[in-house]
Amino acid sequence: MRLRCPRMRTTPLQKALGAWQLLRLYLLARGRTNSGYLAWRKETAFGTDAGLMPPFGERLGQMLDYGYWVHRMRRLRRTP
Numbered sequence: 001m002r003l004r005c006p007r008m009r010t011t012p013l014q015k016a017l018g019a020w021q022l023l024r025l026y027l028l029a030r031g032r033t034n035s036g037y038l039a040w041r042k043e044t045a046f047g048t049d050a051g052l053m054p055p056f057g058e059r060l061g062q063m064l065d066y067g068y069w070v071h072r073m074r075r076l077r078r079t080p
Helices: 012-028 036-046 056-078
Strands: none
Touching (some): 012 056, 036 056
């Protein structure tokens, strides 16, 4: 049985900002989706057992949430 944690509703702007940060991360990894950091993120976020991974739509929403979190952390770092 897989546990589900409640997610906050994200606005279209938050999704767009999350997608921007994921694109930025992809470009920083030079397009290598199996680079060390990205492989580690995928393994820690979703595990290695394909049978226990959430469906693609749910996984995509979680990735966009992570991208939006990265955006917020980067914005916090810039504020004096």
